[in-house]
Amino acid sequence: MRRPYLNSRLAEFTSTIFAEMSALAAGTGAINLGQGFPDTDGPEAVREAAVRAIRDGRGNQYPPGPGVPELRQAIADHQRRFYGLEFDPDTEVLVTAGATEAIAAAMLALLEPGDEVIALEPYYDSYAACIALAGARRVPVTLRPHAGAYHLDPDELRAAITPRTRLLLLNTPHNPTGTVLTRAELAAVAELAVEHDLLVVTDEVYEHLVFDGAHLPPASFPGMRERTVGISSAGKTFSLTGWKVGWVTAPPELLAAVRSAKQYLTFVSAGPFQYAVAEALALPDAYYEGQREELRAKRDLLSAGLADAGFAVYRPAGTYFVTTDIRPLGEKDGLAFCRALPTRCGVVAVPTAVFYDDQEAGAPFVRFAFCKKDEVLREAAARLRAPA
Numbered sequence: 001m002r003r004p005y006l007n008s009r010l011a012e013f014t015s016t017i018f019a020e021m022s023a024l025a026a027g028t029g030a031i032n033l034g035q036g037f038p039d040t041d042g043p044e045a046v047r048e049a050a051v052r053a054i055r056d057g058r059g060n061q062y063p064p065g066p067g068v069p070e071l072r073q074a075i076a077d078h079q080r081r082f083y084g085l086e087f088d089p090d091t092e093v094l095v096t097a098g099a100t101e102a103i104a105a106a107m108l109a110l111l112e113p114g115d116e117v118i119a120l121e122p123y124y125d126s127y128a129a130c131i132a133l134a135g136a137r138r139v140p141v142t143l144r145p146h147a148g149a150y151h152l153d154p155d156e157l158r159a160a161i162t163p164r165t166r167l168l169l170l171n172t173p174h175n176p177t178g179t180v181l182t183r184a185e186l187a188a189v190a191e192l193a194v195e196h197d198l199l200v201v202t203d204e205v206y207e208h209l210v211f212d213g214a215h216l217p218p219a220s221f222p223g224m225r226e227r228t229v230g231i232s233s234a235g236k237t238f239s240l241t242g243w244k245v246g247w248v249t250a251p252p253e254l255l256a257a258v259r260s261a262k263q264y265l266t267f268v269s270a271g272p273f274q275y276a277v278a279e280a281l282a283l284p285d286a287y288y289e290g291q292r293e294e295l296r297a298k299r300d301l302l303s304a305g306l307a308d309a310g311f312a313v314y315r316p317a318g319t320y321f322v323t324t325d326i327r328p329l330g331e332k333d334g335l336a337f338c339r340a341l342p343t344r345c346g347v348v349a350v351p352t353a354v355f356y357d358d359q360e361a362g363a364p365f366v367r368f369a370f371c372k373k374d375e376v377l378r379e380a381a382a383r384l385r386a387p388a
């Protein structure tokens, strides 16, 4: 038999649910609440800054490997301004091609084959693929829904740690559940990480989209600064997901390791956009608050529409996704439900089962994105309410 072209590490990752559901949306003309990208672009001043950078010849040629100094400084300033965390822009900040590259570079840099990585389940789909690319093994710890929200059970986390565990891969605010890890949950995580001397990689791309409570960077907990690789990105915060400007903050030795992998992935990226994102990060508090309030209203609009349509709704504390349970509708298989939904009522959603190893735990849950125009959300809610 001919050897497959795709190597065995990637064999289980041939297609994504987003490709399938977006094709369904295109084929049926359905409203696509599957994929998480806004349908309006970020601030004009920031877009103009990118145009200016291109015109002025800033970033049109390879920028410096770690990122342009202006952006690295802006990232360090941002960490101080919002969280009181100090990072040296020269040795502790790295610019990447979105958070996606940062995650890949961190996994490829920090893992040996056979290492175990604990990731919160349901997990963002690139985590599993990147862990596999590194030859490591993912060990999910399931966030469990109760009392209208998803929670991390520190005992489950403790039980998942073995002598092979190298790294905890955290995501807060969490996609797809919309959970924002609490101070108590993060304190428990930090204690375990310190006790077992684990590395921690934190995906914080939704850091500014928190509606209830506050985003707490895991690096701010005792014993965590020196073991944490923090990852974020401009995509969600500034509604510019196509720009793919992300970053890593970490202590010098960890950052140098991640940079070693990053330099052979993209080397550098997004030159002019880096200058524009430096300006974006310095926008006044009013921008960040305005964006959050706008999305809070959208969260409430879609959550109410979904509840009216009969879904059990897990109102998210953060991100721009709302997770629902379809069992009150007499359904139990989220994948079949989502495959049928576009023709049944002209809406596309994503079954969260695809983000679980434990298929049973994820089966009845379906995720909707609310980073869309109000009229789109209203129309989607009306379609979902209408009898099939």
Ligand SMILES: Cc1ncc(COP(=O)(O)O)c(C=O)c1O
Pocket: 036, 097, 098, 099, 100, 101, 124, 171, 175, 203, 205, 232, 233, 234, 235, 241, 244, 245, 246
């Ligand atoms: C949890 C999470 N991490 C990372 C990303 C990707 O970020 P970027 O577009 O900056 O690569 C996303 C995008 O949806 C996400 O939801």
